[in-house]
Amino acid sequence: MTRRRVIAQGTFDLLHPGHLHYLEQAADLGEVFVIVARRENVTHKPKPVVPDRQRRDMVAALSLVDHAVLGHREDIFVPVEEIDPDVILLGHDQHHDPAAIAAALDERGIDCEVRRATGRAPRYEGELFSTRDIVDRIREERC
């Protein structure tokens, strides 16, 4: 049976276990295509520290990931059309509206399910669970 094609996406600036938790859920659903957001399109939080290509290369090297590409500069649905996924998996805390994405997919004739991943709690004291927390820790410890 052919594996379902699954899109995961995000910034993936400083990799952490929350990213792995998200990508594990994507891998459970099928073949994982990750769209790595362009720096210029990260607008809801501080810009990534790590360059675009480096973030893509780090994500591509993970065994959970089958393919990683840098996102489009203007139209986030261009890579989606190219990948032609069966599922788009949104992160548990992502601001994207599943209904709006489903409508945009419909408009472009892409037959694809939109699902939301779960989050997870830290497994031990001090586990660093977001890029922001890693940056804060560096500031506390090294500056």
Ligand SMILES: Cc1cc2nc3c(=O)[nH]c(=O)nc-3n(C[C@H](O)[C@H](O)[C@H](O)COP(=O)(O)O)c2cc1C
């Ligand atoms: C289905 C989907 C496709 C996306 N494709 C792209 C893309 O091609 N290029 C890009 O820069 N961002 C893309 N994004 C957006 C980013 O993954 C995400 O919004 C990013 O981390 C930017 O952070 P912000 O939206 O919180 O500012 C896509 C998001 C979704 C839901």
Ligand SMILES: Nc1ncnc2c1ncn2[C@@H]1O[C@H](COP(=O)(O)OP(=O)(O)OP(=O)(O)O)[C@@H](O)[C@H]1O
């Ligand atoms: N703790 C977590 N649990 C589950 N999924 C997570 C967690 N942290 C991030 N993710 C998911 O990983 C994907 C990529 O996350 P992204 O790099 O965009 O944000 P982030 O690491 O949370 O960054 P920041 O800390 O700067 O907000 C998103 O879909 C996000 O929901």
